[in-house]
Amino acid sequence: MDGRDAVTHPAEVDVAVVGAGVVGLGIAWEAACSGRRVVVVDPAPGTGASFAAAGMLAAVSEYHYQEEDLLGLTLESARLWPGFARPLGTEAGNLSTPTLCVAGDAADRQALADLRAVQEAHGLGVRPLTVREARSLEPMLAPAIAGAFEITADHQVDPRRLVAAILARLGTGAVIRQRAESLVWAGDGARVVGVRLADGSELRAGETIVANGLGARELAGLPVPLPLRPVYGDILRLRVPESLRPLVTATVRGLVRGKPVYLVPRADGTLVIGATQREDGSDAVSAGGVYELLRDAQALVPAVAELELYETTARARPGTPDNAPLLGRVAARWAPGAADDGGAPPHAQDVAGLIVATGFFRHGVLLTPAAARICVDLLDGRADERWHAFRPDRFARVPHETHASYGRTA
Structure with a gap:
């Protein structure tokens, strides 16, 4: 995908990715490679946590006791890294040093x-x-x-070079340098159809992926609160x-x-x-x-x-209560009266057109290929049960209806 193929703002695209850090750009790159028309929304791409990150691909040395679910995800992402980086060549600064x-x-x-x-x-x-x-x-x-x-299994990549390499391949026309203010919902409140931008215009998309780190807390219209801390x-x-x-x-x-x-x-x-x-x-x-x-x-x-x-x-860095990412689709609303027994409450059908990918804390660079693969699988209608533990709505215990007043369209 290059700038000539991308549609600039305002537009209707297959995928709108909110956030142009390493994770957001990795998702956008994988989605573009799948043949989709992708636009990334970020006022200053690559200047957040990705700008500071050291870029250690450290699934083994970053393992913390009792983080077995997260270990499975980090090991899978480490396995995916060579294939993810190969099309980007040496520009991404990927090194296999121990x-x-x-x-x-x-x-x-x-x-x-x-x-x-x-x-x-x-x-x-x-x-x-x-x-x-x-x-x-x-x-x-x-x-x-x-x-x-x-x-010997823990390597490194240069996040600044990685960001530059992906941006160059996406093309300038695929990046809208504005802040996303709110999700836009269909009139029936059952589907997200894009985002409203800082200038008041709308970017329509078949799927919207919220991947802007701590900024996700400020995005209006989310169906559940995102418990992120800096x-x-x-x-x-x-x-x-x-x-x-x-x-x-x-x-x-x-x-x-x-x-x-x-x-x-x-x-x-x-x-x-x-x-x-x-x-x-x-x-x-x-x-x-x-x-x-x-x-x-x-x-x-x-x-x-x-x-x-x-x-x-x-x-x-965006942390969560269990230091694991918020990654996947989100339920439309939580069933009333669900018992708070420490487990995931029952949920209605997932919101169509919305995926969340944030809260990666110290693992953002390492988990980029896994996040990208999981998101593209969800775009294709596939959900891997191994990653259910990272659902973005796993901390929700009460309905969160704030989306009703934001960005609704007829």
Whole structure:
């Protein structure tokens, strides 16, 4: 699909994707490759959480205890990544370099050993290393590190390059640089038929996919509330002088005095260090966060002190109550009087013309191919029961009728 094939605003298209971060663009790209006419709506594509993200494809090293449903989704997405990236070529910055998990001291070593035991119990491939073996793989690691293991299945991609590559292939005519204000509903209130834009015009679409991260909370006309919260993070970018290249070749994920830190080397000689995690409501870069990241990165790779710090960024990632995405179709309304027994309440028929894909928290880049595949399957009328646990309406317990007064058309 290129700009000559896309219809600009206002238009009637097969699919309108609200949000041009990595997830939204990945969905748009997959839908366009399926032969559909796609338009993406976003006032500033690729400038949200995707702009800050390090791009670790870390299904194994990001696994957290008791997140088995999410583990299945992340592993599936990791499996899909090579095929998803192949048509985009090297422009997307996809690298198959491994990940080294490193302990700063003896207590960190025990914490990593506990994590490794959980990973191995789930059949995830990890390879224990002695300190000498780790430093033979990455000579710039500090001599004082206390332990390490290698994960060959965890790789990386450059989200900024990925965004640029997809935008170039979609074409400028396929992007409407406006804010989507509300969903537009058919007159009978049973189907979403597009979105209303900031200039008051409407973009009509056979299917609308809401994939604008935290911005989804502000989209009027949703049939259920989306329980999203901002989780802020500071992330640093540094240049490695020629004399120190390569500083590291693998992604280094470490624990230093119990705090996580990661170093992601880019092919262009830069290094990404991240990331803090805070829910203080501030999108400003934290001086304390920058200090802690540099301090802990240097504890693992002392030569970090000799690099040029050229960018500090803070962005909010969209979190949910269970830290899993809101992904799928949405029920029209919840049955009245349903018992709140902790399970999913009974629901009526799904709203036609609407899919939600947000709340990816720390897994947005990794889960992009899976989100894209799931959304296109839903467009094709297929629903995989494996992913039912991520329905966007799983937290709803009461009817949410706010859509009735927004964007309804005759």
